[in-house]
Amino acid sequence: MVGKSFGEVGRDRGGLHPVDAFLDLVLEHGRALRWRTTISNHRPAVLKRLARDPGIQMGFSDAGAHLRNMAFYNMGLRLLRHVLDAEKAGKPFMTVEQAVHRLTGELADWYRIDAGRLRIGDRADVVIIDPNGSTSRLMTTPRNRSSSTAGCPGWSTAMIEPSMPCSLAGARFSSTARPAISSANSAPVGSCVPRTRSQRSRRRTVSWQVSVEDTVLSMWRALSAREWDEMKQFLSDDCIYFDVPVGPAAAARGPEDIVKRIKIALEPLESYENFPGLLVDNGTDVMYEHHEEWHWPTGESAVNRFVSVHRVENGKITLWKDYWDMGALANFAPPSWTEDLMKSDMSWVFDATGLV
Secondary structure, eight states: OTTOOHHHHHHHTTSOOHHHHHHHHHHHHGGGOOOOOOOSOOOHHHHHHHHHOTTBOSOOOSTTSOSSSSOOTTHHHHHHHHHHHHHHTTOOSSOHHHHHHHHTHHHHHHTTOSOSOOOTTSOOOOOOOOGGGOOGGGGSOOOOGGGOBTTBOOOSSSOSSTTSOOOOOOOBOOOOOOOOOOOOOSOTTTOOOOOOOOTTOOOOOOOOOOOHHHHHHHHHHHHHTTOHHHHHTTEEEEEEEEETTTOGGGEEESHHHHHHHHHHHHTTOSEEEEEOOOEEESSSEEEEEEEEEEEOTTSOEEEEEEEEEEEEETTEEEEEEEEEOHHHHHTTSOTTHHHHHHTSOOTTEEOOTTTO
């Protein structure tokens, strides 16, 4: 049985379900039974995409359930290791400065902790890491338990004062996507210096306005999942949407009608997914290059490559224009696609001529 999965053991035992095979082995071997499982981070491309996602907070937490096993206190250093390795390989997915900021200033701002930035007047809060000392040992379980404090394993490599208490923070959130700055911190996700505030230290006022990038990306994530009610939250009451190939005379206005317009194209699909690409903005207008995959129940499939331009004001999209090749999409659609669209509910139509 050594080296086999529980599914394979179940098949060898006459087609048992993997769970039944597992329970049988527990009864047969008790505490002598050992197995391995991959619980996360086994898809490098996805891992890198999540590391860049402004809606993901860098960290790990299970509400204090894991202090010695599956605690991942080295995750901050591992992120830096991945960034450095990708940079050396000529395939960077994030700059070192961005990674440091995600582990320091970004977290400190979110939790309103007076730390995370190198700035005149701020409390000294620095960790120095030798990139050449960040070795492959980071990819293993943290060691040297004897140097732990408050039940947190210490590190034996690339850290100053490895016996410092550890803290962990992790959650999914939507927050301001701040530009990367050169900042240093005691790696709040990995190993944190005790948070003692100097009497002279002043609490910084933090702005919680959501960035224009977050607004646009969050709206597209909701659209890709076809979560219509969630999508409406990112559109202003007077938002105007129109397909540039069709023209402003067939625009839609307001969250309800915009969703009606989007649904006539996407709801009949068997599956649909949006894939992100280049995104640039000037603080108000956001240009987003991306593509969609459309799959119809009748078996046809198409890739729709396009650019969307959005105007974002006060955290809401007020204008949304899609530039795409209608002919290219129609060439791969079912024969009745255009006719079916024309038979759909057209109550959303709004003439935006002169407004866009």
